[in-house]
Amino acid sequence: MNYLNQKYSTVIVGGGIIGCAIAYELSRHGHKNIAVIEKNSTIPGLNQSSTNGGVIHSGIYYPKDIEPLKAKLCVLGNKLMYEFCKKYELPHKRTGKLILARNSQEEENLDFFFQIGIENGVEIKKISAKLAARMEPNIGTVTSALLVPSTGSAALSPLIEKLKELAKTDGVKFFLGTRVNAIHAEKTKFIITLHTNSGIKSMKSDSVINAAGLYSDEIAKMINPSNNYQIDPVRGELYKYNPTSRKDISFKGMHLYSIPFCYYSGTKQIAELPVAEIRKLLRAGKVTKTLGVHVSPFGNFVTVGPLKTFNVGKEDYMTNLKNPEDYIQKVHHLMPGLRAEDLKPHYAGIMAVLKGSTDFIIKRDDVFPNCIQLVGMDSPAWTSCLAVAKYVKELIHK
């Protein structure tokens, strides 16, 4: 394969779900001469898109005034994801979800997310503890719940494989096992230095799309050194249990979640503050929201997680992993019958959390407008991938 002197109209850095969805969307709308550069030797490879929970989120967690892109793209992405999975017969299920409150403080927080859900146009309902227990008979003692029917699950590999296949059919070239080492940006031209199995090569392009996930901060800086994005990697570890091994727990297959909470972005301490205060700190980028450990259907298994570890390296999947006991404690009210010995390690993934901002960054580069930067594409970017791709296409056409 000779990369030298090859010129592309668009080079997409990163073949995760975002890079593949953009390649699919652009190529099916007539964009020609697109290359996707991926450092892993396969798609799917080891990245966020292959180690996530496979939850199709509904969009109730993102206040429009604080996280406008997540609010808009998650709700649209949810709809597009179901349509895509249905059209191509990919494994998926609209299971619905229960978010469970245990006391009046949690009910106040539940109300906060109920309001966001309504503002974002998500179908959502407050229900009694009794009704929640009818839907999932094994939940613990709760005071009330939110029912979110549009939450669901989809299998990870079939989705990305289909996007890649469709993009390839439409002419996109995928260069795997190829790492972008440097990018020299000029006004309307980019020269990209690549590390390949057969040495250092280079490639020219009229435009670049940065979809490099955990490395999006580094790619952004290669293009324009004045970019100061910083990805603060957070490891999320998932355990799983086999429902056939615990027939006494009658799990009906809904996602079971606790009330989300926030931690201070600097110290990582939990921020136990009134909702109004949380809103202010979220807007200032001082706290980060987390959905907590949940119980979720995942193919033939049920996953329990993710528990988070902060201050890890971008590829640190293994050091100081948590114990099953840590999970059982967190999900006692969601599934009290579950025991530590039921849990087996599933996998760990590293989340590309952006320091100082909780929304996605999707924009033309300030200095090199032929580059589109996608930074901080953490959850719910997997759910949102098809909507993100449409958004990028519209940005290009503007």
Ligand SMILES: Cc1cc2nc3c(=O)[nH]c(=O)nc-3n(C[C@H](O)[C@H](O)[C@H](O)COP(=O)(O)OP(=O)(O)OC[C@H]3O[C@@H](n4cnc5c(N)ncnc54)[C@H](O)[C@@H]3O)c2cc1C
């Ligand atoms: C544990 C966990 C659970 C999650 N659960 C959910 C969930 O249930 N629902 C949901 O919607 N989201 C979830 N997410 C978030 C979701 O997985 C991510 O937001 C999404 O996968 C991001 O996709 P991406 O393509 O931007 O990044 P990635 O999947 O990380 O892909 C980026 C790609 O860029 C490549 N790359 C990087 N640098 C270079 C370079 N220099 N040269 C060439 N290639 C490069 C990488 O190899 C990688 O393949 C979860 C994430 C984690 C970690």
